[in-house]
Amino acid sequence: MIYLKFNKKAFEFHTEKVQNIFDEILDKGYIKRGRPSLNIHLNKDFLDFLHNNATDLISGKPKRLLEINKVYENIILSDSEKDYIKNFFLQTGYGGFQKKYGKEFLDLIGVDTCVYCNRNYTINITKNHSRAELDHWFPKTQFPLLSLSFYNLIPSCHSCNHIKGNPKIDWDNALNEYIHPYFKENNEGFSFDFFYNKSLDRLNVETKSFKKNIKTDKTLNFNKTKEIYNSHSEKELRDLVNLRYKYSKNYIKILTENTFENLKISKDEIYRTIFGIEINENDYHKRPFSKFKKDIIDKLLRIDKNLLD
DSSP, X not given: OOOOOOOHHHXXXXXXXXXXXXXXXXXXXXXXXXXXXXXXXXXXXXXXHHHHHHHHXXXXXXXXXXXXXXXXXXXXXXXXHHHHHHHHHHHIIIIIIIHHHHHHXXXXXXXXXXXXXXXXXXXXXXXXXXXXXXXXXXXXXXXXXXXXXXXXXXXXXXXXXXXXXXXXXXXXXXXXXSOOTTOOOTTOOEEEEEEEETTTTEEEEEEEEGGGOHHHHHHHHHTTHHHHHHTTIIIIIHHHHHHHHHSOTTHHHHHHHXXXXXXXXXXXXXXXXXXXXXXXXXXXXXXXXXXXHHHHHHHHHHSOGGGGO
């Protein structure tokens, strides 16, 4: 998973657009529903709640969002009112924000690959649409009120946005058990590794969390990181191992001397040119498979070539 840096411009853009949506609700006191549209007048307690919590609901951090959601759940509403509010937030989250402003919002965030897997590009491919989707870290089906919250919108590829399905997670305690992309926590990193079965000539991707951190392990399992990368093991991983097998321990040095003779080129540029990756952690998001290939190459440089024979 890639650490998602806070972007002030994206935050301000999102806040302005969503605040306008909330202001319209508070000004009118109703939401529209159906075709032809009907004006559904909202419960006064809900309007008071929205007035008092709109700012935090838009820009509050994940822990605060859970607190607000609990307050909402204690408001006395009829089943039909709950249904109207849920559908409004779900539909507005997509049609009112993502469809209208999603492209510009994602451009401002500036992440070029999926935050969860780093294997698919999420850059714009047409004028009005982007390849990225906005995943809801707190699922929108269970937390519709958070459908428009800044810290609940995570840039992802289509696969990662849907691969998790509906896991049984205690969402009230999720922030203590799983890593949220916007918060880089100490000692909770991991590295990619691999195991080579000689008899079967099979390569298996492994993941190792630093200090065997349970929170990191649960996050990797939740994002199906190992399964995703094992699906590429006979392509991306096999190519790297084959290069290591064919060349000496200093194969990168040999390749660079032969290919870039008399050129002044940095290590970053070498990896970018030969392997198509970024090796600076802050730049992993720019190119697919960057962390994976960097970790595997580092291991291949450390191990004895005879182990692969």
